[in-house]
Amino acid sequence: MSIVDQAAATGSHTYTTRDVAVAGGPLRVGLWEPTTPAATSPDGAPLPAVVLVHGITASHRAWPAVVSALPGRRVLAPDLRGRGRSNGLPGPYGMAAHADDVAAVIRALAAGPAVVVGHSMGGFVSLVLTHRHPDLVARLVLVDGGLPIPLPPGVPDGATPEELVRALLGPAIERLTQTFPSAEAYREFWRAHPAFAEWNPVVEQYVDYDLAEYPRAGSSAGGGPADGPVAGPVLRPATSSDAVAADSADSARGDALPAALAWAAETSLPITFLRAPRGLLDQPGGMYPAGTVAEWERRLPRLAASEVVGVNHYTIIMAEPGISAVAAAVG
Numbered sequence: 001m002s003i004v005d006q007a008a009a010t011g012s013h014t015y016t017t018r019d020v021a022v023a024g025g026p027l028r029v030g031l032w033e034p035t036t037p038a039a040t041s042p043d044g045a046p047l048p049a050v051v052l053v054h055g056i057t058a059s060h061r062a063w064p065a066v067v068s069a070l071p072g073r074r075v076l077a078p079d080l081r082g083r084g085r086s087n088g089l090p091g092p093y094g095m096a097a098h099a100d101d102v103a104a105v106i107r108a109l110a111a112g113p114a115v116v117v118g119h120s121m122g123g124f125v126s127l128v129l130t131h132r133h134p135d136l137v138a139r140l141v142l143v144d145g146g147l148p149i150p151l152p153p154g155v156p157d158g159a160t161p162e163e164l165v166r167a168l169l170g171p172a173i174e175r176l177t178q179t180f181p182s183a184e185a186y187r188e189f190w191r192a193h194p195a196f197a198e199w200n201p202v203v204e205q206y207v208d209y210d211l212a213e214y215p216r217a218g219s220s221a222g223g224g225p226a227d228g229p230v231a232g233p234v235l236r237p238a239t240s241s242d243a244v245a246a247d248s249a250d251s252a253r254g255d256a257l258p259a260a261l262a263w264a265a266e267t268s269l270p271i272t273f274l275r276a277p278r279g280l281l282d283q284p285g286g287m288y289p290a291g292t293v294a295e296w297e298r299r300l301p302r303l304a305a306s307e308v309v310g311v312n313h314y315t316i317i318m319a320e321p322g323i324s325a326v327a328a329a330v331g
Contacts (some may be wrong), residue, residue, distance in 0.1 A: 008205055010068035012036060017085075020078070020108045020311070022101045028085035029105055030060035032067045032075040037259065048138045049110040050330055052077040052235035053102060053129075053202050055120030056247055057169070057176065057239045059084030061209040062119065065202045065318050069327035076114070078105050080125070081241025084209065093243045094258055099129035106136045114300045115330050119317050120145040127252055130269065131260035140269060141329045144276040144313050147296050148257070149287055165248045168287075169280070176241040179234050186249065194282040195314045202318050205261030212238035220280040264300050272329045273297075273305040276322070280310035287313055 009015040014033050019026035039047045050073050052063045059085070060077035067075045079086040080098050085269045091097075102125060106114050118126030130137040132290025151157070166174050176322050180186040190207045191199055213233040251257055262272060275293050279286050291304045308316055308325045316322035 006131055008064050008209075010064055012068050012071040015064075015185070018109065020105050021087070022081070022104050023097075023141075024081075024090045025079065025088065026086075027089065027101050027105065030059070030063070030075075030077040030079075031109065032064075032077075033177055034072045034074060038074075039070075041205065046113060047061040047073060049076060049106075049114045050075040051075075051102065051106060051110065051114045051116045053098075053116065053118040053122030053126050054080065054083070054116075055122055056244055057083070057173065057237070058120070058122075059206070059209055059238065061206045062317060065323045067212040067327050069323050073330070074110075076105055076109050078102060082240035082247075085237055087212065087238045087240050087243075091243070091246060091248040094237065095124050095128040095247070095260075096254075097130050098247075099256070102126075102129050103133040103136055106133075106221075109290065110136075115139040116142070117141040117143060117193045117326065117330060119143040121247060121251060122312065123147070123256055125270075127260045127264065128256045130267075131256075131263040134267075134269070137269070139272075139331060141274070141326070142315055143274045143326060144287060145271065146291070147288065148261075150289065150292055156268055164252050165245055169244075173241070173244060176237050176239055176244065179291045179301045180211065182235070183211055191203075193276045195280060195312050197282070199320065200319065206318070210237055210239070211235050228321060257280055261300075264303070266311075267302055269302060271300065272305055274316065274329060275305060275307045276311050276316040277307055277309065278311050280313045282312045 012035060014035060016031050018029045019029050020029055033266050041047060050070060051161045054060060054062045059079050063077045081089040081101055082093055095326060113136050118305050123142040126140060127146045153166045187207055190196055196203050216234050275288055277286050278284055297303050297305050311322040317326060
């Protein structure tokens, strides 16, 4: 186990990875097994496994802090298609494709329906999963995601997918085309990000895992240039920019999310929504204005929303009080 893999282990869980067969190849999944006795319900029945679904440019390594707050629970978290160590999987992308991939993970690694928690785009995936595969979801938790995101000021209704991506994600998408000379240089890039003013080991292991090696342009199959001295690989973020563009367009204008929202208006399954009051750049107001969330509570009778004070879109799953709020919602 590498240093970065050791960092994903917690005092409450051991950590390994598995590959699950999905359309096009293997999907990488983080698996945390509890080191304490299995958590049980008041009647003594084992509690279901927890499946954690990450955001649009993230990976399963966004979740160790939440895992540590779930003693006794078995936890699964995939690298979605086009991200992390699943970045070699081909398209098509989109919420339905990701939902079917997560369904394959639950069937392969969970003993029955799971509590599904989706952060950011992972919330869209989780909602679509629950619509397409209702037998696999025991409880649904949406963490600052899953509901339609209001367009930022100045973005027209007819914006292109590229304009939507830039407006909603900003630096998060721009970094995907950048290269970095070392892991430390990539850490320094993230340390300058306003959302991570409080750097901690959870953030560092997430950032380290996100940096992947790619063959240098013009290199031979062995990794060096066709002519001349051997050069090392290029270091750049693991997330596929093509996957991000396709998923952004699908979440904004595809058919899967509207169908899932229509289902959510009729379902008897309780849905929890946790709102971060600050956004991707730690700006006030967040991705979801409070009024927008209140309107969705009126539209979806089983949706119960609450605000987690003092967190931004990232720290709601990486720092307190977000970690405890997510763990409490898991139940």
